[in-house]
Amino acid sequence: MEKEICKIVLGKYRKRFFLGRLVKKTIGTGHSVKFDGNWVLKREEERGDVLGFYHSHPNGNHKLSERDIKTMAAWIDCFDKTLICIIESPLELELYDFYPSPSRVYFNSRWFIKIGSLILGRVK
């Protein structure tokens, strides 16, 4: 069974656009993955360039799971800024942009392109 992978997306917003790069790949089990949350917190405190997270659903679809939504809600509450969540499945690559409280809404964006470890996209 293919393992789930996770990466951190670093970069900056320029108005509604962002250019990010995928860093710190971690490999998990078939259906979950842990990443270094402390590293992410420290990085955001020091550089303020955490754009979000990338992970794979090796055997699933590209939809957000309950856990994905809860995890993203926790991170946006923590950082109080828009964060993206990119999900790679065997068939699709999907990008969701999450917005801070109180609304905590998220959208499924088709406005992005991935070239190697670079992601160029647009949020709402």
Ligand SMILES: [Zn+2]
């Ligand atoms: Zn997931």
